[in-house]
Amino acid sequence: MLDRLLSPVQTLGKFALLLARAFSSIDEIGTYWKNFIDQMVRIGIDSIPIVALSSAFSGAVLTVQTAYQLETSFIPNSIIGSIVVPSMMLELAAVITGFILAGRVGARIAAELGTMRVSEQIDALEAMGLNSISYLILPRVLAGVIMFPVLYVAACLIGISGGVAIGHFGGFLSAQEFLDGARQFFKPFDPFFGLIKSVTFGFIITAVACYKGYFTTGGAEGVGDATTEAAVQSCVFILIADLILAMLLL
Amino acid sequence: MIQVDGLYKSFGDLDVLRDVSFEIRDGETLAIIGRSGSGKSVLMKHLIGLLQPDRGRVSVDGVDLGTVSYEELRQIRTRFGVLFQGGALFDSMTSAENVAFPLTYFADMTGEEVQNRVDECLHLVNLADVGPKKPSELSGGMRKRVALARAIALEPRYILYDEPTSGLDPETSNTIDELIRTLAQEMNVTSVVVTHDMHSVLTIADRAAFLHDSRLHWMGTVEEIHQSPDPVLDAFVKANEYHVGNPSAIPSARSTPE
Numbered sequence: 231m232l233d234r235l236l237s238p239v240q241t242l243g244k245f246a247l248l249l250a251r252a253f254s255s256i257d258e259i260g261t262y263w264k265n266f267i268d269q270m271v272r273i274g275i276d277s278i279p280i281v282a283l284s285s286a287f288s289g290a291v292l293t294v295q296t297a298y299q300l301e302t303s304f305i306p307n308s309i310i311g312s313i314v315v316p317s318m319m320l321e322l323a324a325v326i327t328g329f330i331l332a333g334r335v336g337a338r339i340a341a342e343l344g345t346m347r348v349s350e351q352i353d354a355l356e357a358m359g360l361n362s363i364s365y366l367i368l369p370r371v372l373a374g375v376i377m378f379p380v381l382y383v384a385a386c387l388i389g390i391s392g393g394v395a396i397g398h399f400g401g402f403l404s405a406q407e408f409l410d411g412a413r414q415f416f417k418p419f420d421p422f423f424g425l426i427k428s429v430t431f432g433f434i435i436t437a438v439a440c441y442k443g444y445f446t447t448g449g450a451e452g453v454g455d456a457t458t459e460a461a462v463q464s465c466v467f468i469l470i471a472d473l474i475l476a477m478l479l480l
Numbered sequence: 481m482i483q484v485d486g487l488y489k490s491f492g493d494l495d496v497l498r499d500v501s502f503e504i505r506d507g508e509t510l511a512i513i514g515r516s517g518s519g520k521s522v523l524m525k526h527l528i529g530l531l532q533p534d535r536g537r538v539s540v541d542g543v544d545l546g547t548v549s550y551e552e553l554r555q556i557r558t559r560f561g562v563l564f565q566g567g568a569l570f571d572s573m574t575s576a577e578n579v580a581f582p583l584t585y586f587a588d589m590t591g592e593e594v595q596n597r598v599d600e601c602l603h604l605v606n607l608a609d610v611g612p613k614k615p616s617e618l619s620g621g622m623r624k625r626v627a628l629a630r631a632i633a634l635e636p637r638y639i640l641y642d643e644p645t646s647g648l649d650p651e652t653s654n655t656i657d658e659l660i661r662t663l664a665q666e667m668n669v670t671s672v673v674v675t676h677d678m679h680s681v682l683t684i685a686d687r688a689a690f691l692h693d694s695r696l697h698w699m700g701t702v703e704e705i706h707q708s709p710d711p712v713l714d715a716f717v718k719a720n721e722y723h724v725g726n727p728s729a730i731p732s733a734r735s736t737p738e
Contacts (some may be wrong), residue, residue, distance in 0.1 A: 261585070345571075354568035357528055358582045359558040361550075 255364040266369040274377025289389030290396035297402040307403035311411025319420040323385035328431035332464035336439040340460035343443025344453035367440045378432025487536035498694040509671040511681040514691035520674040561631030561639045567623040569615040576611035601629035621652035641673040678720040
């Protein structure tokens with residue numbers, strides 16, 4: 231009983247210690263520069279197509295649905311832009327990108343590190359005299375924290391473009407009306423808030439996945455469990471962090 | 481020299497090692513033998529600090545691994561080459577990149593010198609032409625030989641082999657045994673071979689340490705193995721000979737009435 235009660239505390243302690251060890255060796259990142267660049271490409275650049283696709287559709291669907299809800303002659307069409315753009319910046323671009331990357335990036339990291347653990351590749355790194363945490367975890371978490379805001383900006387731009395395009399070609403409102411509406415209620419804090427979210431989500435996804443993968447036990451089944459848990463728990467923590475950030479900063 | 485003093489290790493309720501003490505002399509090849517699950521690999525991981533003992537100590541060249549910082553431990557580990565049971569090759573890299581990996585981080589070499597050393601190591605394990613291949617394109621025996629090439633790349637003082645011949649056919653096993661013997665002689669390294677393959681032990685080792693019931697049950701030279709009156713060791717050796725097809729060791733054949 232006591233073990234079950236202590237388990238979350240132990241997990242949190244283990245997670246904190248792993249990250250502390252990773253970031254205490256941040257001066258070694260130069261040694262693992264190639265690995266760091268490689269992770270930035272894998273986590274960031276390689277994710278652009280799926281992020282672009284999802285954000286374009288999100289922006290388009292949001293525009294269509296907003297237009298549907300405001301279908302009255304008393305409200306000017308430009309209000310659609312005033313609603314869609316902040317919604318993308320404040321919520322959708324970061325959260326949808328977060329969910330997609332929890333699956334794409336989080337699952338991949340957990341599976342990769344988990345396989346390295348069960349096939350003794352992590353032991354081999356340590357046995358050679360390398361700091362496996364510096365080599366494996368630090369580049370991934372840093373790459374996530376750095377590249378996720380880049381993906382967020384891309385998601386915002388592509389999502390808004392999707393909204394403009396569907397508004398124009400769907401006959402809901404002109405591009406000019408959309409952008410006028412966006413400018414009318416634009417707050418510089420909105421994209422800043424989205425960037426804070428994206429950094430937080432990037433950290434959550436990569437750190438949770440690294441933790442799950444690094445401490446994988448039990449062979450192929452263990453790798454499968456680690457992969458699933460990394461994706462699911464990242465999504466849960468994203469939702470919790472989303473609410474906390476909204477309550478603290480808005 | 482590696483010294484193991486009063487080593488205890490357990491996982492949960494399971495005692496894996498109890499009061500294990502022995503030393504590994506410079507230049508010798510020591511085989512650690514015992515049944516599956518007897519703690520051989522656990523013991524090997526203690527020799528390089530991958531596992532920490534619950535009690536007791538492991539010293540390498542007079543330095544107690546339990547008292548050094550992580551940075552010092554990493555420094556000590558560069559004196560070792562380790563061949564893991566499955567090879568533990570990095571599957572995202574080619575064979576040549578795997579062998580070059582420790583050189584990239586720990587050797588003060590130019591790119592050309594690294595390439596030359598990689599070629600030399602792969603040639604030493606008779607796999608000069610597999611450099612561009614990924615581990616997934618290699619057979620089990622070839623993977624172990626590439627892993628061996630990686631283990632010797634930095635010219636270590638100590639090489640640890642974890643079940644180097646397990647899962648291999650007899651011919652490939654002989655090739656690996658031959659390599660271990662050649663490396664021990666040519667590079668004058670101290671070797672520790674974890675195995676339950678008595679044929680390997682008799683071929684490559686100078687001494688053997690037999691683990692049984694979580695303890696170091698017997699230790700001696702390979703010549704003494706067959707002369708030992710110890711019934712537990714005798715049963716292990718006989719079972720092993722029976723397994724590899726030595727008819728004289730088959731219990732029923734030996735008990736045939738005259």
